[in-house]
Amino acid sequence: MTQLSEHFSLAELTVSENARRLGLSNTPPPDILKRLTTTAEHMERVRALLLGQAIHVSSAYRSPAVNRAAGGAKASAHMSGWAVDFTCPDFGPPLLVARRIALSGLAFDQLIHEFGRWVHISFDPDNRGQVLTIDAQGTRPGLLPVRP
Secondary structure: OOEOOOOOEHHHHHOOHHHHHHOOOOOOOHHHHHHHHHHHHHHHHHHHHOOOOOOEEEEOOOOHHHHHHHOOOOOOOOOOOOEEEEEOOOOOOHHHHHHHHHHHOOOOOEEEEEOOOEEEEEOOOOOOOEEEEEEOOEEEEOOOOOOO
8 A cells, every 4th residue: 555644554545436337437647646745745635633532534536537427516626636635523523623724824725514414625825714604505605513
């Protein structure tokens, strides 16, 4: 298993149920592999903010075909290797995790509380610092409890 950082492996940052189910390749090209290493280093800082608790990655890198199958945005940061969707159950629910990151001063491009089920974080070098909530009502600024 190729480790990209102390706690994050290449397999973990390229896992995709859609790719497995549909027989799609999700192998990153060399330039994206370098970005994934940088993303893994950023995720080490996130893990430290969450008191060293284990992070469960549900999606990170997505090839263009996998991104389409997942219904991802056409310009998704997942395709460029900058984004990670994750939970940290031993720290707390996704809203608490996202709030901890938002208040930490950690640089990021986007931090999104998605559907009350996971946190999306992107480390695109633009570092826009966007903080959002996405739920059935749409996309709203800030970290908010989700609406049914």
